[in-house]
Amino acid sequence: MKTQIYYFSETGNSLHIAGELKKRVPGSSLVSMVAAERSDRLKAEAEKVGFVFPIHCLCVPLFVRAFLEKIDLSGATYLFAVTSRECSEKVFSTVNRVLSKQDRRLDASFSVQMPETYLPVFEVDTDEEIRRSKSAVRGRYHHPEVSAGELIHSKN
16 A cells, blocks of 8 residues: 655655655655645545645644645545644644545544744754654654554554
8 A cells, every 4th residue: 555645844844754754654655745736637646645744823834725625635545644743633623624625534643743943932942952852753653552654554
């Protein structure tokens, strides 16, 4: 079974998460939402499709929302989303509302806490905080009970 992971990343956090998923999910490929959106035909070509994106002002970025409205997911049997910031259920509810126009909804949703990047509001993490975050993320990826592949392969 093929898995396509579509990502939208401006600072590299979402690209990093998508890359880590690709390493751990057999048969997966990465697709930039920006590059895919430029193509004539925007159709997912895999059974499992994921979307990795940041949170903008506690919401789904406008570009991602527009992308989700355009992409044809008719061949997909499993949909998941991963945000590069912890977020409220409102974010995933918004994604589901957009997907409902295709009679679809997310089968799974996840948030990964990454370093702060909006500098006017947040303080920049110290080197020690960044090391702790990296350590925590590595620990999550290597959880002895559940792997990223199992999360993608098990339907809720």
